[in-house]
Structures are given as C-alpha cells and as structure tokens.
Amino acid sequence: MTATIEPVDSTTQSHLRDGAQYKNDLRDSRSVWVADHKVADVTQEPTLGPGIDLMGTMFDDQFNPEYRDVLTLTDPETGERYSRSWQIPRTLAELQDRRQLIEYTSFKTAGTFGRPPDLSPLIALGMYSRSPLFKRSPAAFSKNNHDFAENIAKYMKHGRDTNIIAAEVLADPQNDRSGPSGGTAGLLRIVGQTDDGIVVSGAKSVGSIAAQADEILFTNLLRPDLPPEACVWAATRVDNPGVKLICREAVSSPGADPFDHPLGYKGEEADQFIVFDNAFIPNERVFNVGDTELLKLYGPCSQWGHWHVLTRMWVKAEIFVGVAQLITEFLGTTKIPQVRNMVTEVIAYAQTLKAFVLTAENQGYLTEGGVFGADINFLTAGRLHSIDHYPRIIHILQELCGQGLVMRFPRAAFDSDEVGEYLEQLLPGHGVTARDKNRLMNFVWDLTASSLAGRTAVFENVNSTPAPFIRERLYREFDRDRMVGMARDLAGLPYE
Numbered sequence: 001m002t003a004t005i006e007p008v009d010s011t012t013q014s015h016l017r018d019g020a021q022y023k024n025d026l027r028d029s030r031s032v033w034v035a036d037h038k039v040a041d042v043t044q045e046p047t048l049g050p051g052i053d054l055m056g057t058m059f060d061d062q063f064n065p066e067y068r069d070v071l072t073l074t075d076p077e078t079g080e081r082y083s084r085s086w087q088i089p090r091t092l093a094e095l096q097d098r099r100q101l102i103e104y105t106s107f108k109t110a111g112t113f114g115r116p117p118d119l120s121p122l123i124a125l126g127m128y129s130r131s132p133l134f135k136r137s138p139a140a141f142s143k144n145n146h147d148f149a150e151n152i153a154k155y156m157k158h159g160r161d162t163n164i165i166a167a168e169v170l171a172d173p174q175n176d177r178s179g180p181s182g183g184t185a186g187l188l189r190i191v192g193q194t195d196d197g198i199v200v201s202g203a204k205s206v207g208s209i210a211a212q213a214d215e216i217l218f219t220n221l222l223r224p225d226l227p228p229e230a231c232v233w234a235a236t237r238v239d240n241p242g243v244k245l246i247c248r249e250a251v252s253s254p255g256a257d258p259f260d261h262p263l264g265y266k267g268e269e270a271d272q273f274i275v276f277d278n279a280f281i282p283n284e285r286v287f288n289v290g291d292t293e294l295l296k297l298y299g300p301c302s303q304w305g306h307w308h309v310l311t312r313m314w315v316k317a318e319i320f321v322g323v324a325q326l327i328t329e330f331l332g333t334t335k336i337p338q339v340r341n342m343v344t345e346v347i348a349y350a351q352t353l354k355a356f357v358l359t360a361e362n363q364g365y366l367t368e369g370g371v372f373g374a375d376i377n378f379l380t381a382g383r384l385h386s387i388d389h390y391p392r393i394i395h396i397l398q399e400l401c402g403q404g405l406v407m408r409f410p411r412a413a414f415d416s417d418e419v420g421e422y423l424e425q426l427l428p429g430h431g432v433t434a435r436d437k438n439r440l441m442n443f444v445w446d447l448t449a450s451s452l453a454g455r456t457a458v459f460e461n462v463n464s465t466p467a468p469f470i471r472e473r474l475y476r477e478f479d480r481d482r483m484v485g486m487a488r489d490l491a492g493l494p495y496e
C-alpha cells in the first residue's frame with residue numbers, strides 16, 4: 001500500500017479527487033458539533049480527522065498505478081477516468097469488477113467503516129436502476145413538475161463527475177416508539193415549497209460518516225402513520241445552512257501509537273445525529289415528494305447497498321480467518337484439536353459468506369433501468385447469516401487469545417529500562433518475539449473488544465436493519481411455490 005502516487009495523464013483525471021482535494025472540500029461552512037463546540041475544520045478535529053485521513057488515502061490510491069483499475073475506470077466515449085464508486089454495472093462481469101472496489105475499501109478499514117466512500121453511490125445506483133418507476137407523475141406535495149427519474153440520472157452524473165462521498169440516512173430519531181409505527185416526533189417533513197425547491201425540517205439518525213462526507217442522501221421509510229408532507233427522498237450538501245450535525249462520542253484511539261492500537265489509531269467512521277432546520281433542497285436534488293408508492297422502492301433500491309454490506313462482511317471474515325490462524329501460530333496451539341475446530345468455524349463463516357456473495361451475483365438480473373444486480377434473496381439470507389453468526393466468531397477470536405487479549409502492554413512498557421526486559425524475556429510466543437505477539441494481541445483487541453469493536457458489532461447487527469426485520473423480509477420476498485409443490489407431490493396432497 002506504499003507505492004508512490006504517479007499522476008495519470010492529465011487529460012484523463014479531471015473527475016478524480018486526490019486526498020488533499022477531498023480534505024480541502026470538507027473545509028466549508030458545515031455546522032458540525034462535537035460535545036459543546038462547533039468544529040472549525042473537520043479535518044483537524046481529533047475524533048474526525050484520522051478517519052478522514054484514512055479515506056484520503058483511498059482518494060490518493062485512485063492515482064496509484066497499483067490500484068487505479070480497481071478504483072477507477074475509463075469512460076469509453078470520452079476517454080475520461082472516473083471513480084468506480086459511480087460505475088453503472090450493466091453485466092455480471094461489470095458487477096464483479098465493481099465488487100473489487102468494495103473489497104478494497106473493506107480491507108483498508110478492516111471492515112470497520114460500514115459507509116466507506118463507495119457505499120452511498122450504490123443507493124443512488126439503486127434509484128437509477130428503477131428509474132422508469134420514478135417517472136411516475138408527481139403527486140400531492142409536488143408543487144413543481146419534478147422529473148424524479150431525470151433528477152436521479154443527474155445525481156449519478158454529479159457524483160461521477162465530482163467524485164463525492166455521501167452519507168445515506170433512513171433511520172429516524174429514537175424517541176417514544178409506542179405510536180402505531182414507532183411515533184412521528186422529529187420526523188423529517190416538508191415545511192415549505194418555492195418554485196426552486198422544498199424546505200424540510202426534522203431530524204435523521206444515525207448518519208454514519210456525514211461529518212466526513214460531502215453530501216447526505218436522505219429519505220423516510222413508508223409507514224402506516226406517515227403524514228403526506230413527510231413523504232420525501234432527496235440529497236443535500238453537508239454545508240447546507242439549514243443542516244446541523246451532532247457527533248456521538250468517539251470510539252477509536254486517535255493519536256495513539258500504532259503499536260498500542262494498530263487499528264484504533266487509524267480513526268473511525270463517525271456517526272451523526274442530523275438536524276434539518278428549514279433546510280432548502282433545490283428541485284434537482286429531490287427524488288420524490290408526495291408519492292408513497294415510490295417510498296416502497298427503498299427496499300429494491302437498497303439492494304446494491306446490501307450487496308456492499310455482505311461483501312464487506314465476507315472480506316472481514318477472511319481477515320478474521322487470518323487473525324485466528326496467526327493467534328494460534330503465535331501461541332503454539334495449532335495442534336490442539338479443539339483449537340483447530342474453532343479456527344475451522346471461522347473458515348466456514350468466511351466461506352459461507354463468500355458463497356452467498358458469488359451466488360447472489362451469479363443469480364443476478366437486469367433491472368427495468370438496465371442495471372445488473374445480485375439476487376436479493378441470496379443477499380438477504382447471506383446478511384442474516386452474517387449477523388446471526390458474528391457474535392460467535394468474535395467470541396472465538398477472543399477465546400483463541402486466552403489471557404493475551406488482556407495482558408497486553410504499551411510500547412512504552414517494552415521500551416522501559418526497568419521492566420521492558422522482563423516482558424521481552426518472559427512473553428515470547430512460538431517462534432515470535434514478545435513484542436510481535438503483543439502487537440497482534442493489540443490488533444485483536446481493537447478488532448474484537450475495544451470501544452471501536454463494540455460500535456462495529458452494534459453496527460453490524462442493526463445498520464442494515466436488525467435481524468428480525470431481515471427475517472421478515474426474507475419470508476415476504478422468497479418465492480416458496482416450487483418447494484410447496486415438491487412437498488405436495490411427495491405427500492400426495494391435491495393442488496387447490
């Protein structure tokens with residue numbers, strides 16, 4: 001990952017930003033709050049900056065010959081290069097090419113960023129994939145004659161031309177959930193309309209990565225008590241004067257020695273509570289107002305996002321396999337059958353997720369908007385498997401470490417003239433120095449037990465909707481007719 005960055009031909013890089021440009025673009029008038037202070041420059045904020053630096057390297061890698069073709073592609077018509085984040089896959093092969101970018105961003109963050117730069121473009125892609133359906137005639141709250149399908153196409157072009165990162169937010173503020181569909185307090189609503197756009201107030205939560213992004217894609221989910229003025233799906237710049245972001249407490253270890261926190265020092269994807277206070281959204285960034293039928297499309301539109309989530313879980317599972325193997329090699333426990341069984345469980349988890357991703361892709365289909373997408377039932381079943389088994393896999397990784405996961409020492413202790421020698425002499429592993437064994441354990445701590453790992457575990461469990469919802473989705477969408485027929489035939493039951 002350290003190869004030097006060689007700029008590509010200047011005629012072919014106009015749509016790509018490097019890390020410095022990405023960071024510079026974040027130095028706008030955005031209103032981001034950490035505890036009681038408004039952040040002057042998010043790139044310099046200790047809790048936000050390291051995560052921005054990490055994503056900055058992803059932008060830099062677009063110019064790195066080693067990664068260029070994974071991260072970018074050339075438009076055959078114009079010869080211009082742009083980010084694969086905004087690629088429109090039309091075939092299975094193109095979908096597989098696009099997947100390599102997910103593998104790259106997942107590896108870069110060890111899977112701890114659920115909303116890396118290439119995630120939200122897949123939500124926009126999902127809308128684009130259903131474009132013909134967004135051509136429906138605008139209803140009630142559409143004062144102006146929006147062409148939502150055209151707006152979506154424009155947004156795809158905008159993203160592709162400017163190489164932006166967006167947050168994607170659906171979740172509503174968590175307050176009293178006892179109403180018919182969870183209550184409507186704080187629900188985002190249209191509070192005004194002009195010839196040029198709509199004005200919205202309310203809140204969205206949780207907006208992962210919003211403070212570190214350029215834009216926010218937001219929508220409300222269709223629910224029985226949704227007031228008509230809350231039927232909205234749109235995008236805004238983060239520096240919209242009507243938008244305030246309130247950050248949760250940080251969970252990573254910014255500024256830490258990389259030896260002490262090999263993952264935590266790289267920062268985190270921060271989550272924000274997003275308040276809209278009379279925020280103006282121009283017409284061309286509105287993808288739906290007033291048409292509840294279109295809100296029903298959120299599920300189908302988010303399937304590329306779910307494909308991203310599942311692929312990231314697979315990559316993370318492969319990292320877990322490597323970690324499990326290293327732990328046992330360093331401790332010299334590889335010959336113990338029970339230990340091998342535990343490593344095998346991790347391997348089986350990784351292979352199962354891989355099988356779900358590859359099968360979903362191979363069983364894919366072309367949408368009405370001409371986009372190739374993976375099979376939704378395999379994605380849903382795969383996501384369910386990934387989160388159902390995640391706690392067990394984390395438990396195994398911790399179990400394999402024994403005391404080493406806790407009896408870790410900072411670099412300063414190893415460097416100490418007084419006590420360092422004891423640690424060096426008394427704690428080496430099987431063919432490995434005490435320092436290297438300690439460093440691995442520090443990494444496993446960051447990955448499975450630190451506050452960063454805690455946030456990641458919660459994220460995996462609920463970010464793409466919690467397991468009960470996923471189960472219900474699979475039940476609703478899975479076509480069981482053929483199987484029911486098999487059962488009827490074998491049981492000798494009549495068809496009605």
Ligand SMILES: Cc1cc2nc3c(=O)[nH]c(=O)nc-3n(C[C@H](O)[C@H](O)[C@H](O)COP(=O)(O)OP(=O)(O)OC[C@H]3O[C@@H](n4cnc5c(N)ncnc54)[C@H](O)[C@@H]3O)c2cc1C
Nearest residue numbers: 168169170171174205206207208458459462463465466468
């Ligand atoms: C770290 C993190 C990052 C996130 N990032 C994003 C993001 O970037 N964008 C985004 O849109 N969302 C994000 N989310 C939010 C996530 O989508 C929601 O947490 C999730 O959809 C559940 O909604 P809720 O938290 O409001 O749960 P609540 O509605 O408050 O419900 C709490 C729990 O009750 C149970 N429950 C409630 N209703 C039902 C029901 N009808 N059926 C079965 N069980 C039910 C579930 O177990 C649920 O988890 C993130 C969440 C976390 C924790």
